[in-house]
Amino acid sequence: MPIRKAPLNGYNIVRMTAQKNTTKDFPGQIHETPGGGIVLSKLDDVINWARSNSLWPLTFATSCCGIEYMSVAGAKYDFSRFGFEVARATPRQADVIIIAGTIVNKMAPVLKRLYDQMADPKYVIAMGACAISGGPFFYNTYSVVKGADHVIPVDVYVAGCPPRPEALMHALITLQQKIKSGLTREQIRTAKD
């Protein structure tokens, strides 16, 4: 990756700062040399870095959590800023499925099928009380799956009924961290302690 040296006028100072932030997250070292630069890194780390910054979600929502999901996709919160560029209407083009809402027994096979149709590597976020445990429909119901993780594996759970957009954003960033570290969520936690 060649790094261009910029002259120190006002405009370019801003540009340099921006560039500095990008390279700060980059998993490796950049050695500047005259006329170009050398990058030192591990290929796994670079792949994970690239993956985590380009996670396209599936257009999938089954209840009111979908409204918050749309809000996060909209201009005010705008998950495109973090690489969740655009929701795809087909599982074949999606990397992450955000289970935004209640999963009922009739929907469970559909969810499984959508997940199976997604290309690897694929990630799952369980958004809101219903997707985590059945939520308000936990008791006395004949129709609701008591947690989407009965159907497909979940990477990140986000609490709330529905969660605020900030909470979903946090879940998305948590997923990115998980991918970047190459560890499971539990391993990340243990490493922190």
Added chain:
Amino acid sequence: MQNEELKAKITELLSAATFEEGGEWLNINVEPADWLPLAQQLRNDASLYFDYLFCLTCIDWKTHLTMVYHLSSTKHRHNIVIKSKLDRNKPEIQTVSQVWKTAEFHEREVYEMFGVNFLNHPDLRLLILPDGWEGKNPLRKDFEDPINMIKL
């Protein structure tokens, strides 16, 4: 028509009808046997002209079932609610699917959820529930499902 006028008019059509007032809409209690002839009159009478059945549902009161029909007239802009008590052990009422076409699938839903038998219905089978739910009636208060249900 205002509620008072509706009340007078419907008393003319069916003297056995009883009324509940106090809400926004006039509630009319009828016997299940009186329902179909009354429905036809409500639909066809020029001054009533209830051409829109906008809600058809059922309530389980544990002692009995109640069918509830919400009617509206798109021409006269008035609404009424018809209620009819059914025997919980043998719930039967005439279908109104030939009066209001929309009742056909609404009645199928009430059939699967509450087990109400709509007499002369053209196609009385499960609507949303998958095969194997015949006769289980999940919206009845005493419905039990040991696999899926967790008791509070």
